[in-house]
Amino acid sequence: AQSVSQHNHHVILSEAASLELGCNYSYGGTVNLFWYVQYPGQHLQLLLKYFSGDPLVKGIKGFEAEFIKSKFSFNLRKPSVQWSDTAEYFCAGNTGFQKLVFGTGTRLLVSP
Amino acid sequence: DTEVTQTPKHLVMGMTNKKSLKCEQHMGHRAMYWYKQKAKKPPELMFVYSYEKLSINESVPSRFSPECPNSSLLNLHLHALQPEDSALYLCASSQDGGDYGYTFGSGTRLTVV
Numbered sequence: 001a002q003s004v005s006q007h008n009h010h011v012i013l014s015e016a017a018s019l020e021l022g023c024n025y026s027y028g029g030t031v032n033l034f035w036y037v038q039y040p041g042q043h044l045q046l047l048l049k050y051f052s053g054d055p056l057v058k059g060i061k062g063f064e065a066e067f068i069k070s071k072f073s074f075n076l077r078k079p080s081v082q083w084s085d086t087a088e089y090f091c092a093g094n095t096g097f098q099k100l101v102f103g104t105g106t107r108l109l110v111s112p
Numbered sequence: 113d114t115e116v117t118q119t120p121k122h123l124v125m126g127m128t129n130k131k132s133l134k135c136e137q138h139m140g141h142r143a144m145y146w147y148k149q150k151a152k153k154p155p156e157l158m159f160v161y162s163y164e165k166l167s168i169n170e171s172v173p174s175r176f177s178p179e180c181p182n183s184s185l186l187n188l189h190l191h192a193l194q195p196e197d198s199a200l201y202l203c204a205s206s207q208d209g210g211d212y213g214y215t216f217g218s219g220t221r222l223t224v225v
Contacts, residue, residue: 034213043218044155044202051212090154098143098162098206100214102154 002027004093006103013081013110021076021106023065023091032094033074035065036102039087047089050074061085083112114139116217118203124223127193133220135186135203143167144186145214146178147202155202161186162208193224 003026013019025031035047048059055067065076074091091103116137125131135144143162147155160168161180175197177189186203203217 036216044216046213046215049213098145098160098168098208099157100145100204101157105152105154107152 002093002099002101004091004101004103006089006091006106008106009104011106011108013108015083015110015112016080017110019076019078019081019085019108021089021091021108023074023076023103024072025074025091025093026072027093033065033067034092034094034100035059035063035074035076036090036092037087038090038105044090047076081108081110083110086110114215116203116205116215118201118217118220120220121218122221122223124225125190125193126225127195129193130189130191132190133188133201133203133222135188135217136184137205137215138184139205139215140183141205141207141215142183143206143208144180145204145206146186146188147204147216149200149202149219151199159188190222193222195224198223 005024007022033050036044037047038044047063048057050057050067058064063078067074086109089106092100094100119134145160146158149155157170158172159178164180175192179187200219200221202219204214206214
């Protein structure tokens with residue numbers, strides 16, 4: 001079955017630390033991958049997306065992700081986190097038409 | 113307009129009540145979705161409408177009844193819900209198959225008492 005997995009359920013960092021959140025997918029064919037962020041009490045916001053082409057994707061708020069097909073991975077990175085990055089981060093994938101599947105999420109806490 | 117608007121933002125209903133959740137978008141998206149998100153869990157797909165026709169039903173109980181009156185509106189009719197149905201209900205839209213991404217609304221937080 002198509003699935004997306006996130007192995008880091010909780011991450012705690014200090015401000016200015018670098019961030020990398022893992023995401024793996026289990027699709028065999030063409031895949032579209034997304035990272036969403038959900039700030040406390042707010043709706044899902046799209047950080048970035050990968051469809052094809054350059055495997056290094058840059059998104060909003062200084063985030064980027066790298067699609068590595070050989071590792072079935074799409075990890076999210078940010079060189080220096082801020083307190084305002086405290087949120088829940090969801091990786092999601094879409095292979096089947098219109099069927100977006102989410103990972104279990106990673107709760108990030110950035111301490112000032 | 114680049115938003116998906118959901119109303120109401122909060123809803124408390126009894127197990128014998130009938131209520132409806134509403135979702136609206138004016139981006140010209142032809143696919144609309146209902147997701148359910150329990151606390152500390154990822155969103156789970158419930159229904160997909162494509163060009164105003166139901167294309168995906170993820171084996172959702174019949175006490176949830178979706179409706180798509182036109183290409184901009186999506187409703188979710190609720191009847192005889194259970195307390196375990198309490199959750200955040202998210203609406204989303206996309207151009208066709210979602211290859212260009214999905215736009216989510218802020219959700220309706222539903223409490224069944």
